[in-house]
Amino acid sequence: TRKILLFADFGIDDIMAIIYAYNEINVEIVGVVAEYGNVQKRTAIRNAKYLQEVTGRDDVPLIGGAERSLIGVPPIYYPEVHGPEGFGGFVPLSEFIPEGEENIFENFHQIYDIIEKYDGELTIVCVGRLTSLATSFILYPETVAKVKKIFIMGGAFNFPGNVTPVAEANIFGDPYAANIVFNFAEDLTIFPLNVTQQAILTYDMVNYIDQVNKEANNKLGQIIKPMMDYYWQFYKSQIPTITGAPLHDVITLWAVFNEQHIKYVKKPVSVVTASGNAFGQTVGDFRDFVQLSEKPVHRIAVEFDYSKFISRVVEVLTTELIS
Ligand code: BDR
Ligand code: CA
Numbered sequence: 645t646r647k648i649l650l651f652a653d654f655g656i657d658d659i660m661a662i663i664y665a666y667n668e669i670n671v672e673i674v675g676v677v678a679e680y681g682n683v684q685k686r687t688a689i690r691n692a693k694y695l696q697e698v699t700g701r702d703d704v705p706l707i708g709g710a711e712r713s714l715i716g717v718p719p720i721y722y723p724e725v726h727g728p729e730g731f732g733g734f735v736p737l738s739e740f741i742p743e744g745e746e747n748i749f750e751n752f753h754q755i756y757d758i759i760e761k762y763d764g765e766l767t768i769v770c771v772g773r774l775t776s777l778a779t780s781f782i783l784y785p786e787t788v789a790k791v792k793k794i795f796i797m798g799g800a801f802n803f804p805g806n807v808t809p810v811a812e813a814n815i816f817g818d819p820y821a822a823n824i825v826f827n828f829a830e831d832l833t834i835f836p837l838n839v840t841q842q843a844i845l846t847y848d849m850v851n852y853i854d855q856v857n858k859e860a861n862n863k864l865g866q867i868i869k870p871m872m873d874y875y876w877q878f879y880k881s882q883i884p885t886i887t888g889a890p891l892h893d894v895i896t897l898w899a900v901f902n903e904q905h906i907k908y909v910k911k912p913v914s915v916v917t918a919s920g921n922a923f924g925q926t927v928g929d930f931r932d933f934v935q936l937s938e939k940p941v942h943r944i945a946v947e948f949d950y951s952k953f954i955s956r957v958v959e960v961l962t963t964e965l966i967s
Contacts (some may be wrong), residue, residue, distance in 0.1 A: 653681025732874025
């Protein structure tokens, strides 16, 4: 079982990743860092808390991450993709953090404690902006070498970006943070948009998951359809022929224990932090003759076995979900 500290921004595919992870026997979530990104930090914490309550996993430490990026301007949120509260068309009947209790999630130092506790065996999976992870690298540099592996969803290498022609949302949201992580991480694996775009959960699969969960009267399972339908509508407005919506964040998490089903290359990677129309672009140096010792070299996913991935996800989401 892989021990995972998950950093997420709690939009739809982040929520799908955590529902999947809480029910996947091959992984154990040992901490969740909820930060701004798809929604604001406050909403991300509420969503994470809600999911812990409905799954009975409130034993997992929930840590408040970053509220804004290192860029120095207010963050842009994406309600058109993830819904006003990050759950698409589903509205959780759960309170935001009660007034006066916000401080309980000002507990960033717990990241240090978790890395120390699982010294050498922890995998960090980051499926949102890299602001919180970069901040923990800055505050606790000695912990970087204690993390076994880091997997991130972000960047685009041979596909248009999704926020600009060349940049993907998680990197564009804070390229300075991405630069810090790319420069200091010792064992980093990147799942870029051009790969995660293919991790499609189709409309038919969503209906099947919904039907099974309705028959089992499983409430958690029943939030999947209103979320995924909303998410699909967004993708359809961009790509009319698309048959479903991509689970960017789920494939990144699944990858942690599915080495044999993924093809990777190791290449130097950098991120454009200079202002201009390439801001937030990830640049992979794919030239054969380039010395791999020159720049930070990381592992980039290029292909995965779709049927292995999607069949496992559907299997987990249709076996009795904890709730
Ligand atoms: C990434 O941005 C968000 O919309 C998704 O949650 C994913 O992590 C894709 O660019
Ligand atoms: Ca995300």
